[in-house]
Amino acid sequence: MPNSVSRRDFLARFAAAGAVVSASGLLTACGGGGAPTTAAACEGYASVAPADLQIRQTFQYVDQTPNAAQNCANCASYIAPAGEGACGGCKLFAGPVVANGYCTGWAAMPAA
Numbered sequence: 001m002p003n004s005v006s007r008r009d010f011l012a013r014f015a016a017a018g019a020v021v022s023a024s025g026l027l028t029a030c031g032g033g034g035a036p037t038t039a040a041a042c043e044g045y046a047s048v049a050p051a052d053l054q055i056r057q058t059f060q061y062v063d064q065t066p067n068a069a070q071n072c073a074n075c076a077s078y079i080a081p082a083g084e085g086a087c088g089g090c091k092l093f094a095g096p097v098v099a100n101g102y103c104t105g106w107a108a109m110p111a112a
């Protein structure tokens with residue numbers, strides 16, 4: 001399954017992200033409790049359910065990656081935009097992500 005994330009992988013990543021957040025308090029540092037960073041270059045989060053926003057926040061998604069070598073566009077979970085002007089997506093949570101975004105669920109895209 002080179003381009004899919006299994007339920008086990010998702011749960012493992014989700015648990016790992018939660019552990020990081022709990023251990024370091026980074027949720028507060030990235031705006032925890034407030035509005036999550038929006039994918040402003042896309043459609044924003046108006047149509048994303050609060051529970052899905054919470055998952056996104058747990059993964060600490062940001063529109064601008066802090067590490068040039070790791071971004072959504074080269075992540076195994078990235079869903080490329082369906083057409084010009086459309087937003088990309090992520091297999092780990094609902095809502096738009098941008099190609100140069102990043103979250104703690106990043107995993108290298110398998111070699112083609």
Ligand code: SF4
Pocket residue numbers: 061071072073075076077078079089090091092097101102103104105106107
């Ligand atoms: S870096 Fe995070 S938000 Fe971006 S595609 Fe990968 S798992 Fe999804």
